[in-house]
Every structure is written in structure tokens, then in C-alpha cells.
Amino acid sequence: MIGSLRMYGVFTRKSFQRAAAYRFDAWTRILGNVIMLCMWGFIWYALYQGRGSVESVTFHSMLSYILVSQALQGIHGAGTPLWEIQERVRTGDIAIEMLRPYDYPLRMLFTDFGSIFFYFLTAVLPLYTIIFLILSPVLPTTFLQWGLFILSATLGYFIRYCIELTFGLFTFWLVETGGVEDIFYFSISLFSGSVVPLWFFPDWLEQVARYLPFQGIYYVPNSIFVGQLSGHALLMALFTQIGWLVLCFAILRYVWAKASMKIVIQGG
């Protein structure tokens, strides 16, 4: 157990060093992230002009929501993207991974940790600390709220990871994945509440979103951060996240088990 943990730790360390070697790429990525942050900031500012609060949410809270959402999106984006997983399946590189004495989904997770640590420490953390200090948006007021936010954001990370890898593994059956990835990207951008929180949705669409796993990725941690979710509702949301994580993880393991049986390698 300790031994295998140490082995996976090596992947994390190597991937951290790799990210440090290619730091130019990491830092151009943060530029794109900041452009998107500015865009959503100004959009919400314009929407709120001449209004105090909408659906009992003020602009001040909304600004905080957008900030924490973009920071989390930056962290999520530092992991292995969907197209890279698909490419690895399509080119057959994944076959080599299967020969090696480790569990592929777990190895991917630990590799992602490395690049995320680097990106978080050198780009997201310093930049967003400055932005938070300048704009002074709504912050969690208690240590408990901070703790719950971090817990919820971590759960959200694992949910996204399971879903994204599962979608990536569909390549085993489809080979051509145009369409599948578009469904994934659409769901993850709208239903996760990454840019528009669920409370602004039309009622029927909000109901749909609440029955999907994507809300656990950004919407729940963001809402905890800005204080829109508290007390009983907060506990319910956390349990829903855990439930979805268990389910998504089970699906991932099932799909992975099936995929290992069904390997088709192209080319000769």
C-alpha cells in the first residue's frame, strides 16, 4: 500500500517537473483564463446595472462567484484534457500503459496532480490572491465555511475527473468521437454552473440541472464560497456530491473494465 502510493507519487513529482520545464505553456494558459474572467466580470456588471439584487443575489456575491469559478476552472483545466485521452486511445498508446504494472485511471489522476500543483502554485494562487485583494469580493466568514468549500471543491474535482475520463474511454467503442465530446463540453459549461449559477436558470431547466452530476463540479463549491448555500441545504448538496462521485466512480471502473477487454489497435 505504502509502496504503491510511493510509486504513484513519482508520477506526481515527474509531472510537476514536466510542467515546470514547460512553464511557458502554463503561463499562456493563465492569460486565457484571465481574459475569460474579465469577460464574465463585465457581462455580470452590465447585467446588474441599475439593479440592487436579482433573485436575492447582489452583484458583490456574483463577482465572488465568477472569481472562484474561474479559479477552479483554471485548476481543472491544468489536468489532462479530454482530447488527449481520446488521442491516446486512438493512436494505441494506451496499450503500452496497460502492459505496465499500474492502474491507468489512478496513474492519470496522480499525473494530473503534478501539473495542477505547479499551475496552482505558480499561476492561480498568486494571481487570484492579488485579484481578491484588489476587488475584495465576498469571502467565506468562518473556518468551517472555508473547510466545507475546500471539501466540496475537491469532491467536484473528482466528479469532473471521473466523468471526463469515462467520456475519453468511450473512444474505445467509437473511434470517431465528434459529437460525444461536444455533449461533454456543453454539459460541463452550462449544467455545472461554471458561468451562470443555477439559481438564475428557468425553473424547469434548474430542475434538470439538479438531477445531473455536473452541478457538483462548480455550482456547489462556488455557492458555498459566496454563502448562498448554508445549513440544511448545504449538507444535502454535499451528500448529493458524494452520491454522484460514488456513482461516477463506479461507472468509470465499469467502463474501464469493459474497455480493457475491448482494445482495438489501429495501424500496423
Place this chain on the structure above:
Amino acid sequence: MLQNWLRGMKMYFYMIGVSIRTQLQYRYAFVMNILGWAMTYAGTAITMWVLLYSFGAIEGWSFWELLFLFALSVLSWGVCVVFFFHFRMLDQFIVQGTFDRFLVRPIHPFFHFMAMKFDVGAFGQFLFSIIAVAMAYNQLDLHWNVWQWFVFLGAVIGGTLIQGGLLIVISAMAFWTTRSERLYWVIMWPAKSLMNYPLSIYPRVVQVLVTFVLPFAFVNYLPALLLLGKTRGIYSPYWGFFSSLVGAVFFWLCFQLWMLGLNRYKSAGS
């Protein structure tokens, strides 16, 4: 001179013919590629609709006006994708040393690289944008005069040249930094997304930047002011007429930059 041009054109059409046939080989991928792009843009439009559901309007723009603004940029982006989208991948050719083949053939390297692909996936952009423009035209009860149709056409031509020019600049970066694809996704794609919303929501410095430096404003915002009959704001209402002109000048400048990079190019091959 003329003969050279005619020969070049003939070659161009021959090469894009080959490119189209290769893409048609994989039927399923071909259809899914088109539908995928159309769905991606429809997804953005749905996000806009959800955004305006509780708020009604953004800076006086209703959902249908916003959709028109968005679709106008997607339409010219579609034309641009057909001809120039593969320019973002120039870095791969440079890193792998395969760019050399574009230099040793009896056709202009820029032209040759451009003719390499004729991206039929862009029909997804056309599918979305034409339907969206038609729906917005109906919903907003617009009745354009002849000159407004010319503005519309000019916006599509100008938008193609402006966005194509930017793709060429991004690809030219590969001559200096050996990176272009990533620059496209992390810088040009987010910057382009800014233009999906009315320019007036951004601070003055951004407005000046996208009007005079990287003329994104001429792609959709300025023509849309004319086409939707919006006169309020700091922009003179007839700026939208100049989209094509701005596009042509900007494209020429970008092309010069690309040629400058090309002259600096050293092969990475062994």
C-alpha cells in the same frame, strides 16, 4: 504574371478538391464534425438565453439582438475556417521539419499552405449561423434595404479577412516561438469570445483596442449597430460600412508579417 495567377488558381482548386475528397472518405466523422460544431455554437446561444432569462437585456440588447450579434461573427468565422483554420497548426510542421516541402514547390508557400486544407467542418458554423440569423431577422421583424444587405455582405467579407488575418498572425508566431496551436486556443479563442457580447459592456481601453489595434469590432459589433438600427452609444453609426476595407488592410498587414516570419524560418529537420 496573369498566366502565373491562372496556373496558381488551377492548382489551388485541384488541391482543395483533393482535400474535400479526403474529408468525405470518413462519412461518419464528416457528419459528426459538422453537427458537432453546430451544437457547440447552439450551446453558447443557449447559455446566452439562460443568462438573459432573469435579466431581460444586457446594455439594451435583447436575446434576439444578442443572438444576431453572435451569429454574425460565427458566419464570417465559418468562411474563415474553410480557408485559414489549419494555419493554427503551422507549429507542427515547423517542429517536425515537414514545413520544408512548402518551400521547394513551384507555388507560393503561403498559397500552398492555404491550399493544404479546405475545411468542410465549417458547414457546421454555416448551419448554425444561417438558421440563427434567419430566426433573429424574423423575431426582430427586420426589413433591410439594399444598402443594409450590402453592409451584411461587407461584414461577412470583412469578418473573414480580419479573423483570417489574426489566424495568420498566430501561425506566424510559430516562425519565432515554434508555437501556434496553443496560442490560438489560449489567446485567440478567449479574445474572440469577448466579441460575442456587445462591445459597450467593456471598458474604454478594450473598446479602443478591438477597434483600432485588433479590429474585432468590425467583425460583428459595428455592422450589427447598422443592421439592427441601434444608434445610441459612442460609435458613429456609419463605421459599420468600412468592415471590408478594414479587413483588406488588416489582412495585408498580417500577410506581410507572415512573410517576414517565413524569411526568418530555419528548418528544424536534421
